[in-house]
Amino acid sequence: MKQSRRYAIIGSGAAGTEAACQLRNHDPDSVITVVTTSKLQFIDRYDLPRVFDGVDDWRELLVHPPEFYHDNKITVRRNTWVSSVNTRENKLNFRHKETMVYDKLLVASGGGGHIPEGLREFSAYLNPFTTFQNAVRLRDSLGKQGKVVMLGGDMVGLDLARSLTAAGHQVTIFANETLFWPHEIKQADIAQYVKALEAMGIKVVFGRKPVAVEQISRPSKGTSYSRRLVFEKGKPELANAIMPFYGLMPALNFMMGTGVDIERGLLVNPHLKTTNDKIWAAGDVCQIWSPEDNRYNFFYGWANVKKMGLIAAHNMTGGSTEMKTSQTNKLKITKNGVLHSPYWEHD
């Protein structure tokens, strides 16, 4: 009797979930297991700001209802951490001491917010924004008209910033060179984009280097600020929440020691295959070889990530599709004078 092929996917985001769907299409009898650290099924990150519109029930943010996974026989192992990958025996080792065999593996573990080394010791006082839980905690810490300080700024942060200002909160960005990451902006153009940001009600401050984040256990009278941002020079800034947005750092610690080539992300060819015959990668975790640029590039944004999931699944089942690596994802200023990024677009 023919044994079903076992596909393992690390990551249940846009790339991983799209890949799982496509694998089911291409290989109906296969065993598909998605492994994720999330306790919830796939929630679209772009929908998280709906929490500020009063959405309390995470079920409203699910991209697919639970029945979808049941109907398509896609097992999602939630709350599960991959500690390492055994490429000799084709096994995933989980933190809870279980191993899982795969025939083909897709790494779509995405990226986490990068925090500069000097601020890492303060991460307990920083508010990330990657999960429903993060979103609810941020909302609860802000109250009605809260003040948010963003560090660095990137297109993920700016996307949130426009939602926060629309919800009546005050946003100040202490910017650095990652302000418009991953867009590569010429120095001469920065001023116009900052102006567009300010037109959106977002305050941008350059030239101040944060060195510490402190918790305010007893807010002074008339304020509810619970965080203090200390700079290398000058007066500290008080806020309800301090959020780091210094770009994404691929989440691939578990791939260390596997022999698969890694630069910043997993290096893949345009077919999204890594240097291991049985491992593919998709989404924010991988750098794709771009013949046009003669280097490995990241390709961010909902459309790119989803497409990578689709292509990887196609190629894992015998296809030969290449990811288009000649892209122009330019930052724009609309007629209304506000900023718009193609990375903010999603289904």
Add this chain to the structure above:
Amino acid sequence: MVAKTGKKTLKSLRKLTDMQISFCGSAGDGTIAAGDIFKRAMAAAGYQIIAFDVYPPEIRGFGKCIARTRVTYDQVYSLKPESDVLLSLNDAHAIPHVGEVCDYGAVIYDDSPIANIEEGCHMSAHLKPAQLPYGVSFREISERATSSARSRNIVAVGFIAGLYGLPREVFHSTIAAKFANKPRSVTEINLKAFDLGYEQGVETFKIDTCYFAPPPKRDKNTKVLMMHGNAAVARGCIDAGIKNFFGYPITPATSIMEILATEMPKHGGRLLQTEDEISAIAGIIGAGFAGSRAATSTSGPGLALMSEMMGFGAMTEVPCVIFVSQRGGPSTGMPTKTEQSDLNLAVLGVAGDAQRIVLAPTNVEGCYKCAGMAFELSEKFQTPVIVLIDLYLSNRYEAVTLSRKSLFKSDNSKWAKKPSKREPFNRYKLTSDSISPRAIPGQQDCQHVITGLEHNEQGRPSDQPEMHETMSRKRHIKLQAAIDYPNLAACKRFGDMGKVRIGILSWGSTFGECLEAMFTTRKRGITCSAMKVVMLSPLPVDAIVKFMADCDEVIVVELNYEGQFANLVMGAVGRPVHRLNRVTGMPMAVDEIIAAISDLTANPSAARTAAQ
């Protein structure tokens, strides 16, 4: 092709006031203890409780234990088919029960196992898409608190309490009470384990839809106790003034004897563990003959041994009480599983025509009441009385509201007056109610003997045909009045009154599930009544006939293979009934009753054919 499953319209988060928590682990994990602390704390907080533990016959080391507790604002009558929370202390045992957790319910498990796990043997591999996982390092937290993994179960209780915002204080006092007889350090380390688990729960972001509304405010004039059926039986015995208990341990009745062994000396009573069940019943008949309130407790196999002496009790008309907790049979059967298959033995299982009174309470409060009333009935009608419960009721915990004063008469005997010197004392005198005045041995001018032989009014052996006819009639007729005994409902109807589409007839522990099924059926627009029959012997035939006449279809629900109660009813009433019988060793599932009713309403004639 990928199946396209549309998004359903989502309702806002449920605000549950009705939660069921299941603790599941291996024998030795402290599963039952964790469930015990949880349910006692919830009862102390003021919630209504119904709980049932399932455990293996082995003491320790292997075998599955499950402690289920349903916590509600209002009174309910059975466990739910699905739990809201499953807490695993052993994934190998808990994984088969993941399917019992409702959608958007929580599955809590240890995510720091000490040994390597084979593929697919961790809980995370088995969650349904709509269930919510919480991985907690129970072992590590326990080791931090107590330098040992033994308090994992207490950490787990703490985690649940913290996650759902339950009051820490009631758990503290419950834990302190549980370990009150141990060295103080034991209480302290368990409190520490609880607190660390609690803090972990508080820090954990709650994603499931389970919710505890604040408990109802208590009436200070009532006394609410959380107890299981066997404890209620023991309490009923004490409140009724039991003086002697003779018994031999047997699962699931043993705890009746254990509790009484502690409590009876405080109330002037005496308890003796006999060498076997035959001696036990002989002891209580002797004590009853001597005028003492006496009882024994046993299970099916013990009752079988007692049957000869029960006939002796009926023949000699000596009051005594026998508590029987049924388990899976026949023979040794399934000692730790529930069943209702000793009805035939309890009602009919004696040599000769030896009718006796058999009571079958349907809930824990009923256990208390039937236990006390059994002594009254036994004295009033001078006969052995059997109180028939089962493992499900013996081990089921409920919050019980008890009166502060005893409900039971301390002496219910018809005592002999001093006869004139010319007349002999007629111990078995024929009277208008067929109940003869009784006397205790040594009572002046009331000397008599008792014998298993048929006898005349004086108690002297007689095998005259007329005498046997007369005495047989006396021993049966006197019991008929028991059906109308005050303050004891021989049967009771619930739900719709008058003509109904469906009637559910049931007895014993299964009746709670029948009530829940009846409520659901009525919500679906089908008229439905449920009748519990508490007195199985003598059977309240008139009331049952009236009930059945009101019902288009009658279904008899019970946990035995043969349909023993259905047979009893059909024999007495002469009308066929539908049957729902299960012998899984588990309580009857409400869903199964509802499904049977649905089949019945959809196609009654087919269902009838199947039933017959």
